Amino acid sequence: MKTILTVIAIGLIGIVAISCSPERAALVEGKSGVQLWGETCMRCHSTPSPADFNDTDWSTIEMHMRVRANLTADESKKIFDFIKSAN
16 A cells, blocks of 8 residues: 555656646647647546636636646636637
């Protein structure tokens, strides 16, 4: 059991290190909110229409998905600015 927890901990540290890397920042910099929305959200589920929720709902969803999807602040801002503009 201790070995499994150690492997999980090391994996999470690796994910955090990769998500904060300059390489990831460079990849995100040139992408629009709609590109990130399609690439990021569709990794785990089909993307809802921006009209499915109002701006208040999207703000709550943004906070939740930023943590769940391990989004950077820039990714989150671009995705949800796009969604709110299309709402």
